[in-house]
Amino acid sequence: MERILEVKDITKVYQEGNIRVVAVDSVSLTLNRGEVLLIMGPSGSGKSTLLSMMGCILRPTQGEVIINGQVVSDLSEDTLPYIRRQYIGFSFQSFNLFPSLTASENVEVVLRLKGLNKKRPRQKALNLLEKVGLGERVDFYPRDLSGGEKQRVTFARALAGDPSIILADEPTANLDSKTGREVLGLLKDLAVESAKAVAIVSHDPKAEALAHRIVFLEDGRIK
Amino acid sequence: MIWLALKTLIHEKGRLFITLMGITFSTILVLTQVGIYLGMMGYATAIIRHTDADIWIASKNIQNFDFALPFPEERINRVSAIPDVLWAERLVLTWGFLKLTDGGQEQVQIVGYNPDTGIGAPWSMLVGSPSDVKGGRYMIIDKTSEQRLGRLEIGTVWELNEKRFKLVGLSKGIKSFTTSPVIFMSYNHAQNVYGMVGAEQTSYIVAKLKDKRKIREVVRDLNATMKDNDVFTREGFIFKTVMYWTVQTGLGMGFFLTAILALAIGGAIVGQTIYANTMEHLKEFGTLKALGARNEDIYKVIFSQAGINAGIGYLVGSIFILFARGSIERAGVPLYLSPGIFFTLFFIMILTCLLSAYFSVRRIKTLDPVMVFRG
Numbered sequence: 061m062e063r064i065l066e067v068k069d070i071t072k073v074y075q076e077g078n079i080r081v082v083a084v085d086s087v088s089l090t091l092n093r094g095e096v097l098l099i100m101g102p103s104g105s106g107k108s109t110l111l112s113m114m115g116c117i118l119r120p121t122q123g124e125v126i127i128n129g130q131v132v133s134d135l136s137e138d139t140l141p142y143i144r145r146q147y148i149g150f151s152f153q154s155f156n157l158f159p160s161l162t163a164s165e166n167v168e169v170v171l172r173l174k175g176l177n178k179k180r181p182r183q184k185a186l187n188l189l190e191k192v193g194l195g196e197r198v199d200f201y202p203r204d205l206s207g208g209e210k211q212r213v214t215f216a217r218a219l220a221g222d223p224s225i226i227l228a229d230e231p232t233a234n235l236d237s238k239t240g241r242e243v244l245g246l247l248k249d250l251a252v253e254s255a256k257a258v259a260i261v262s263h264d265p266k267a268e269a270l271a272h273r274i275v276f277l278e279d280g281r282i283k
Numbered sequence: 284m285i286w287l288a289l290k291t292l293i294h295e296k297g298r299l300f301i302t303l304m305g306i307t308f309s310t311i312l313v314l315t316q317v318g319i320y321l322g323m324m325g326y327a328t329a330i331i332r333h334t335d336a337d338i339w340i341a342s343k344n345i346q347n348f349d350f351a352l353p354f355p356e357e358r359i360n361r362v363s364a365i366p367d368v369l370w371a372e373r374l375v376l377t378w379g380f381l382k383l384t385d386g387g388q389e390q391v392q393i394v395g396y397n398p399d400t401g402i403g404a405p406w407s408m409l410v411g412s413p414s415d416v417k418g419g420r421y422m423i424i425d426k427t428s429e430q431r432l433g434r435l436e437i438g439t440v441w442e443l444n445e446k447r448f449k450l451v452g453l454s455k456g457i458k459s460f461t462t463s464p465v466i467f468m469s470y471n472h473a474q475n476v477y478g479m480v481g482a483e484q485t486s487y488i489v490a491k492l493k494d495k496r497k498i499r500e501v502v503r504d505l506n507a508t509m510k511d512n513d514v515f516t517r518e519g520f521i522f523k524t525v526m527y528w529t530v531q532t533g534l535g536m537g538f539f540l541t542a543i544l545a546l547a548i549g550g551a552i553v554g555q556t557i558y559a560n561t562m563e564h565l566k567e568f569g570t571l572k573a574l575g576a577r578n579e580d581i582y583k584v585i586f587s588q589a590g591i592n593a594g595i596g597y598l599v600g601s602i603f604i605l606f607a608r609g610s611i612e613r614a615g616v617p618l619y620l621s622p623g624i625f626f627t628l629f630f631i632m633i634l635t636c637l638l639s640a641y642f643s644v645r646r647i648k649t650l651d652p653v654m655v656f657r658g
């Protein structure tokens with residue numbers, strides 16, 4: 061299996077006044093194409109912090125993040141956006157959809173961001189929404205979508221521009237168990253079919269069944 | 284990313300509408316202030332600009348075109364004697380009282396010119412021709428003066444400073460800065476109409492050069508020889524007159540101040556809207572960053588929002604002015620607005636609004652995309 065992302069001994073320390081929080085403590089892991097990695101752990105164990113560092117939106121205090129053979133953790137603020145665009149697709153726990161954009165426009169905005177607006181961004185967005193089973197809701201605004209549907213839009217958005225790595229934070233937290241199962245299944249299919257590397261942060265026991273690998277975090281360390 | 288700017292603006296129609304109203308209002312204010320100022324300055328310098336002379340010689344310490352004092356007309360000989368001078372001519376500018384048919388009186392500005400050369404004559408005629416004032420007590424009044432003087436009919440006789448003058452022509456769109464009606468007549472009659480100027484006295488000597496490139500030398504020489512006069516280039520005299528009304532009287536400054544204030548209000552409205560927008564959508568901008576947007580991409584969104592607001596508001600304001608222009612001018616308010624002015628003010632308005640959006644943009648620079656992970 062091809063290794064796409066590697067985290068080497070990373071640590072994140074939050075310093076707030078006199079209080080020093082070691083959110084992630086010397087974690088190393090790898091992520092391969094076609095694989096779903098599940099990151100589990102109690103609340104406050106550092107899962108989101110770890111995922112942010114893997115997605116290059118948070119700089120580790122120590123250690124390296126390597127994407128496709130390139131050390132990205134020490135790249136400049138100006139270069140990081142290009143790395144994010146090229147390799148990373150994010151799905152956020154709180155969806156973070158644009159309320160002023162329809163489902164398809166929410167996907168389109170990422171396509172445009174990635175410079176893929178030349179060739180019919182709307183058609184591409186529709187295809188992606190079709191893929192996540194939202195073909196019927198493309199012109200709905202987020203406020204008119206259910207939690208599961210919003211979650212699917214965030215997946216379509218994460219897939220826009222065809223990144224190699226999908227990072228999903230608590231994809232089932234806002235969903236009932238049936239929808240949660242569907243959504244997880246969808247992520248797994250994407251990983252297997254399109255040979256993407258998927259990392260999911262979740263407390264959800266349902267996720268365990270479909271993950272290829274599971275890591276447990278506790279107090280910022282892998283157990 | 285202009286696409287995203289448009290989408291988000293349109294999504295909040297109420298806010299968009301109020302912002303556009305504000306900018307439209309500000310545009311109307313700026314355009315009328317600048318237009319009226321330029322219109323008034325246009326009238327203040329109209330005769331200088333429409334007289335084909337390179338040099339203006341006036342009484343010593345003249346403040347502006349309208350306040351000319353008489354001086355001996357024979358000084359024209361000194362001007363004509365200069366080899367570089369093609370021709371020199373005299374021009375009277377004075378004031379008088381015109382008796383109205385209803386018994387009232389109206390103060391008028393009187394321009395006396397040589398009808399043989401036509402230097403200083405009305406440049407735009409509705410009825411008759413500038414040479415019609417030749418050989419008698421004849422006068423040309425501007426059509427726009429009807430508001431003040433009542434109906435102007437060719438052939439009617441009017442009493443000006445107790446002398447009777449026959450109306451022989453109507454000029455078109457010639458007004459004085461003071462808003463007094465302008466009356467044109469022959470030089471000789473203007474000299475004597477009141478006694479303010481007097482026989483053998485003139486208000487101005489104007490001259491044309493054979494070679495305009497020599498103007499500096501000629502003006503310097505004339506200033507040296509004519510100690511009791513002020514000698515200006517045409518542009519210099521226009522500048523002197525404009526500066527008088529603008530700075531010395533403070534009148535023009537009032538217009539400028541209002542215009543700048545209006546501009547600032549427009550900028551503040553846009554700035555405040557964009558700022559509120561940005562703060563409300565901070566999370567979305569953070570999301571954009573997490574999804575790979577560079578700061579510049581987001582700046583573009585914010586600046587586009589400011590630009591779109593400013594552009595549309597300006598457009599609506601301009602269209603309003605274009606429609607209202609006729610009525611404003613009919614009401615006697617001078618309004619000078621050329622395409623160049625519309626464009627210049629457009630850029631100033633856009634620039635102001637972009638500058639005011641700068642405060643919002645600064646907030647983006649420090650926006651940490653990791654915020655997307657906090658609920």
Ligand SMILES: Nc1ncnc2c1ncn2[C@@H]1O[C@H](COP(=O)(O)OP(=O)(O)OP(=O)(O)O)[C@@H](O)[C@H]1O
Binds near residue numbers: 075107
């Ligand atoms: N910006 C920050 N400043 C200071 N401390 C932080 C910051 N972000 C996170 N932390 C702390 O770091 C630790 C790990 O936080 P993180 O959000 O990664 O946990 P988590 O495993 O995702 O928790 P949850 O399951 O509740 O989402 C927590 O103790 C948290 O309070």
Ligand SMILES: [Mg+2]
Binds near residue numbers: 107108109
């Ligand atoms: Mg978390």
